[in-house]
Amino acid sequence: xxxxxPNPALIDGQLLALFDCVAEYxxxxxxxxxxxxxxxxxxxxxxxxxxxxxxxxxxxxxxxxAIATVSIDEEYPISMRVVRNSSRINNDGEKDQDxxxxxxxxxxxxxRRHSDHKAExxxxxxxxxxxxxxxxxxxxxxxxxxxxxxxxxxxLWFGMLVPPTLKSAQSGFVSSLDQFIQLAQLKHRLVQQQQxxxxxxxxxxxxxSQSGAENLGSVQGAQQ
Amino acid sequence: xxxxxxKDRTLIAAIGDEDTITGLLLAGIGDIDAHQRxxxxxxxxxxxxxxxxxxxxxxxxxxxxxxxxxxxxxxxELRGILDEYSAAFxxxxxxxxxxxxxxxxxxxxxxxxxxxxxx
Numbered sequence: 115x116x117x118x119x120p121n122p123a124l125i126d127g128q129l130l131a132l133f134d135c136v137a138e139y140x141x142x143x144x145x146x147x148x149x150x151x152x153x154x155x156x157x158x159x160x161x162x163x164x165x166x167x168x169x170x171x172x173x174x175x176x177x178x179x180a181i182a183t184v185s186i187d188e189e190y191p192i193s194m195r196v197v198r199n200s201s202r203i204n205n206d207g208e209k210d211q212d213x214x215x216x217x218x219x220x221x222x223x224x225x226r227r228h229s230d231h232k233a234e235x236x237x238x239x240x241x242x243x244x245x246x247x248x249x250x251x252x253x254x255x256x257x258x259x260x261x262x263x264x265x266x267x268x269x270l271w272f273g274m275l276v277p278p279t280l281k282s283a284q285s286g287f288v289s290s291l292d293q294f295i296q297l298a299q300l301k302h303r304l305v306q307q308q309q310x311x312x313x314x315x316x317x318x319x320x321x322x323s324q325s326g327a328e329n330l331g332s333v334q335g336a337q338q
Numbered sequence: 339x340x341x342x343x344x345k346d347r348t349l350i351a352a353i354g355d356e357d358t359i360t361g362l363l364l365a366g367i368g369d370i371d372a373h374q375r376x377x378x379x380x381x382x383x384x385x386x387x388x389x390x391x392x393x394x395x396x397x398x399x400x401x402x403x404x405x406x407x408x409x410x411x412x413x414x415e416l417r418g419i420l421d422e423y424s425a426a427f428x429x430x431x432x433x434x435x436x437x438x439x440x441x442x443x444x445x446x447x448x449x450x451x452x453x454x455x456x457x
Contacts (some may be wrong), residue, residue, distance in 0.1 A: 290361075
């Protein structure tokens with residue numbers, strides 16, 4: 115047989131790698147469950163204070179697009195990471211307190227000076243267009259683009275003045291989602307480890323059965 | 339190439355109860371495509387088994403979904419389909435819900451490990 119002799123150390127190594135992976139999976143499971151439990155608690159508090167009918171998936175816009183997506187890198191081992199399209203939610207899920215939708219421009223927000231406000235007010239009065247009053251001075255993006263950037267935060271679908279507990283619930287769900295992606299990645303790793311272990315064990319079984327048959331043959335020959 | 343096909347998989351789909359879906363939408367996974375197909379399904383007492391099964395199958399057939407998150411108690415209703423499902427993408431991950439905490443004994447990943455170790 116052209117197959118090389120399976121090394122017991124190789125099986126042990128594969129098995130240990132699998133156990134490490136399982137331990138990591140269980141640890142991450144426990145951590146994500148705790149995070150999710152706290153997020154559910156915060157969501158329940160938010161629902162109680164805002165009203166049960168105001169916070170539900172029914173209020174979600176029919177024109178929305180995902181701001182949390184996954185990027186898959188299929189190089190061995192498969193890696194996945196969350197890509198957030200919105201700059202309005204940082205890793206802690208905190209949103210800037212100024213809920214003015216017109217000011218979101220997708221990048222770092224520059225606080226406007228008092229003189230800017232005055233200049234804008236004068237300009238708005240002269241042109242008579244009230245919509246321009248709220249536009250930032252340094253922005254040259256079309257209004258439509260800014261509006262689409264502004265609607266990226268899902269918190270806005272539930273109103274402009276949402277309870278603080280809803281913000282902390284959002285933060286908890288954002289962190290939980292990150293851990294779910296890690297769990298999905300770990301699941302792929304576990305499957306790969308299992309396949310590798312099964313291969314080594316199968317090779318070992320074949321070798322053992324072959325050597326067992328040879329031993330049996332030699333014992334029978336000696337008895338005769 | 340398969341790799342290029344998986345690169346297009348960017349969405350996270352979800353099947354869960356109202357609170358789970360609300361939370362995941364808050365986290366920003368919600369998407370409604372050009373055909374007005376959402377990437378989430380809210381399961382309540384009125385949702386039939388067929389609807390869940392149909393939606394799960396449609397999620398698995400979509401080329402833009404990378405991960406399907408499903409509440410563990412809902413996954414129990416689809417156990418037969420989930421056990422047969424072996425595709426790498428979309429990856430199916432069972433998650434706990436508010437009323438049904440995570441149960442390791444029902445986790446399909448750990449069950450598979452136990453099967454290999456002969457427990």
